Amino acid sequence: MPQHKLQVEAIAHGTVIDHIPAGMGIRILKFFQLSDQDHPITVGLNLRSKHQGKKDIIKVEDTVFDVTQANQLALFAKDATINVIDNYEVVEKYRVTLPDAIDSVLACPNSNCISNEEPVNTKFHISESASGVVLKCHYCEKSFNQRLFNELN
Template structure:
């Protein structure tokens, strides 16, 4: 059986692989990846060798570091980041849920000071019994990660 690429290879950049089906578009919107001038290729519901499906995002001329990649873990906890140079994978790592995230999410508490003051949002993150909880640094209210997925 001949192997065919479903999504075109990129020369330089980042590939976010093993995204759960349906999360690729959410990641694109949430992290505003399409706001830049880099070419982005997105594959939705692509078949895997295991007979399942996944989403995939390729961003040319942009390299994610471990910290940036870990922010994706809230939406795609099983994602793999591939750094590409000259059409080859030169670095590959899995995302991990960070201990803290700043300036990315908006606090769901409308009374939180982060809505009215010129401060970046900041959340401490804990995983308890498989549930990811985020606690706002300012109002100290806790939220499950699913709340943030539905805000955008």
């Protein structure tokens, strides 16, 4: 059996996040607090990939991400693929797409922003520019490069 099959199909039920750029797997785990939940998680780092050279992979058992959750991963891993596994079979497979907005997950880096003072859910509008992904705060309307969030988290 080819290696990639084994890597993807090793869990009975759950979600496999594949094609994460090497180095981003740990960040995604921390950022989405995946390891704070009760589900068994397997992480593969620096796995060999035909297309990416090296990649990370995260397997979360007994959990299926909804598309909104999955697309938040695109902030960190724009080429990630989501494999939904049921009874050791891939029953659904799709690539994440960058969402138009991201709610509640990120804190605004602007310390004067009202979202850091008031009990509101943060919200950022997402767009892509030549220099990368840009997030614009819904409240203070400041724009931040996505790389800044990677450094903060």
